Amino acid sequence: MREFKKILDQRVKETQEIIDRYLPEETGYQRRIMEAMNYSMQAGGKRLRPLLMRETCRLFGFNGGERDVEPFMAAMEMIHTSSLIHDDLPCMDNDQYRRGKKSTWAEFGEDMGVLAGDALIVEAFSTAAGAFAGTKHPYRVGQAIRILAEKTGIYGMIGGQVVDVELTNRPISMDQLDFIYRLKTGALLEASMLIGAVLAGAEEEECAKISKVALNVGLAFQIQDDILDVTGNQEVLGKPVGSDARNFKTTYVTLEGLEKAREQVKRLSEEAVEILHSLNRKNGFLEELIQMLITREK
Amino acid sequence: MREFKKILDQRVKETQEIIDRYLPEETGYQRRIMEAMNYSMQAGGKRLRPLLMRETCRLFGFNGGERDVEPFMAAMEMIHTSSLIHDDLPCMDNDQYRRGKKSTWAEFGEDMGVLAGDALIVEAFSTAAGAFAGTKHPYRVGQAIRILAEKTGIYGMIGGQVVDVELTNRPISMDQLDFIYRLKTGALLEASMLIGAVLAGAEEEECAKISKVALNVGLAFQIQDDILDVTGNQEVLGKPVGSDARNFKTTYVTLEGLEKAREQVKRLSEEAVEILHSLNRKNGFLEELIQMLITREK
Numbered sequence: 001m002r003e004f005k006k007i008l009d010q011r012v013k014e015t016q017e018i019i020d021r022y023l024p025e026e027t028g029y030q031r032r033i034m035e036a037m038n039y040s041m042q043a044g045g046k047r048l049r050p051l052l053m054r055e056t057c058r059l060f061g062f063n064g065g066e067r068d069v070e071p072f073m074a075a076m077e078m079i080h081t082s083s084l085i086h087d088d089l090p091c092m093d094n095d096q097y098r099r100g101k102k103s104t105w106a107e108f109g110e111d112m113g114v115l116a117g118d119a120l121i122v123e124a125f126s127t128a129a130g131a132f133a134g135t136k137h138p139y140r141v142g143q144a145i146r147i148l149a150e151k152t153g154i155y156g157m158i159g160g161q162v163v164d165v166e167l168t169n170r171p172i173s174m175d176q177l178d179f180i181y182r183l184k185t186g187a188l189l190e191a192s193m194l195i196g197a198v199l200a201g202a203e204e205e206e207c208a209k210i211s212k213v214a215l216n217v218g219l220a221f222q223i224q225d226d227i228l229d230v231t232g233n234q235e236v237l238g239k240p241v242g243s244d245a246r247n248f249k250t251t252y253v254t255l256e257g258l259e260k261a262r263e264q265v266k267r268l269s270e271e272a273v274e275i276l277h278s279l280n281r282k283n284g285f286l287e288e289l290i291q292m293l294i295t296r297e298k
Numbered sequence: 299m300r301e302f303k304k305i306l307d308q309r310v311k312e313t314q315e316i317i318d319r320y321l322p323e324e325t326g327y328q329r330r331i332m333e334a335m336n337y338s339m340q341a342g343g344k345r346l347r348p349l350l351m352r353e354t355c356r357l358f359g360f361n362g363g364e365r366d367v368e369p370f371m372a373a374m375e376m377i378h379t380s381s382l383i384h385d386d387l388p389c390m391d392n393d394q395y396r397r398g399k400k401s402t403w404a405e406f407g408e409d410m411g412v413l414a415g416d417a418l419i420v421e422a423f424s425t426a427a428g429a430f431a432g433t434k435h436p437y438r439v440g441q442a443i444r445i446l447a448e449k450t451g452i453y454g455m456i457g458g459q460v461v462d463v464e465l466t467n468r469p470i471s472m473d474q475l476d477f478i479y480r481l482k483t484g485a486l487l488e489a490s491m492l493i494g495a496v497l498a499g500a501e502e503e504e505c506a507k508i509s510k511v512a513l514n515v516g517l518a519f520q521i522q523d524d525i526l527d528v529t530g531n532q533e534v535l536g537k538p539v540g541s542d543a544r545n546f547k548t549t550y551v552t553l554e555g556l557e558k559a560r561e562q563v564k565r566l567s568e569e570a571v572e573i574l575h576s577l578n579r580k581n582g583f584l585e586e587l588i589q590m591l592i593t594r595e596k
Binding site for chain 1: 322326327328330331332335380388389408411412413416417419420421423424427428430437439440441443444446447448450451452456457459460461463464474481
């Protein structure tokens with residue numbers, strides 16, 4: 001476990017360095033937007049998505065994808081960050097702070113908040129498309145861009161956000177909650193692992209398995225979040241527990257009860273590991289990373 | 299001229315039909331966002347950018363790009379529409395109406411306005427990347443995606459919007475106004491023509507000329523707009539004249555005077571036609587279209 005933690009720290013650091021290489025230089029008449037983009041991109045965060053992307057690429061032996069994956073790692077983090085910026089806007093969640101820092105709109109103004117989010121979405125595709133310049137695998141890169149777009153848009157993350165926004169303060173069915181969890185957070189995790197696989201030239205069947213692993217991990221992660229809100233230790237979590245109940249928020253736990261939620265996390269994570277093993281490829285670090293995400297206590 | 303008008307009507311109709319094929323079906327839990335996207339995409343407009351794209355592709359004999367160009371035409375219109383949706387938001391221009399219809403946020407709510415704009419940006423890249431599926435020219439498609447992203451982002455349209463927003467109600471230099479005009483509207487016109495050329499396999503030198511033509515046309519178009527605000531006929535224009543002066547807006551005319559502005563339009567358009575001719579390729583319709591854009595009286 002200490003070994004894992006050491007590798008984790010090292011790879012998060014590498015991931016951070018890769019992302020930093022693709023951030024815009026703050027220059028020109030439009031420098032304020034670059035400042036807003038970089039402010040948001042450097043606000044901390046676990047870099048989980050690009051990390052999972054690279055480790056999935058490694059699982060398939062990189063196989064010609066080791067350079068192509070780097071712009072996509074940055075692109076994925078830009079997409080994720082853009083969604084946080086727009087989520088915080090006054091007309092959305094109206095959050096003035098994120099991770100102890102002022103949110104982007106609170107720091108740069110609401111108009112810059114809208115534009116910085118837009119700019120990061122576009123910059124993500126610009127960065128990803130930059131992979132064409134040096135690649136030996138243009139079809140793989142093309143497919144990776146399609147995955148990035150599809151899992152970000154109305155059939156992915158944004159689709160999930162829309163339903164989440166629409167159903168705020170309204171009763172939610174299990175089917176709707178599942179839809180929100182799968183799309184709002186699941187889709188980008190799926191895209192991350194899938195892009196890593198595609199860029200390493202994984203077969204279609206292998207990609208289908210990776211998708212399933214990622215969706216299971218995403219869903220288990222969410223349900224674990226709901227469980228911790230009830231059972232968690234406030235000091236360990238670093239945030240108040242019981243907030244879901246106070247806000248009358250529908251969660252897996254409120255719909256199905258604590259016992260069933262725990263069973264579901266167990267089932268999803270066991271299945272994920274099983275599918276991962278069925279690929280007959282080895283990335284022990286990736287497996288431990290996935291275990292850590294699901295069984296975390298904070 | 300009547301012949302031109304007939305072809306124009308026909309090709310606008312074709313352009314419209316092509317775009318419509320790429321609009322999302324309104325279905326699923328997230329159908330409201332699809333409704334908002336389609337509402338905005340079908341709010342009228344001249345479809346100028348996709349039209350110019352296809353005609354530039356035609357100028358180079360299509361040459362294997364006739365199918366690839368279609369998703370890019372739709373993608374370009376989605377990008378343009380997304381910028382209108384976000385421009386209208388309360389924290390930006392705060393416009394409740396556009397072309398006589400309620401603006402997207404006024405019709406669907408501010409949160410949906412933000413998300414619909416985001417969704418159209420992403421859908422644009424998803425649609426463009428769809429061209430990989432059937433293409434014989436993956437590198438051309440890759441290059442076209444790079445152009446789309448670059449000319450939309452902080453070095454293109456969004457860069458121009460940022461400076462425009464920042465300098466509202468502040469004195470603007472000629473250099474800054476030029477920057478805003480070139481980027482805010484010029485960049486997408488440039489991308490449109492450039493993508494048409496790239497998808498038809500135009501050489502680098504030819505692409506450089508097409509860029510110059512497009513930037514000249516975009517700039518002349520803007521300056522003509524400033525001129526018409528002073529000299530135009532309100533009934534022909536269909537909107538009040540003199541609004542720039544009333545709003546203390548800095549324009550080419552306020553900075554340089556009417557005479558110089560007219561000379562500039564003449565110089566830019568003559569140069570554009572000259573460069574176009576130097577390509578030794580023939581698309582009479584494209585030439586007339588460009589002339590019409592610049593010398594318009596409304």
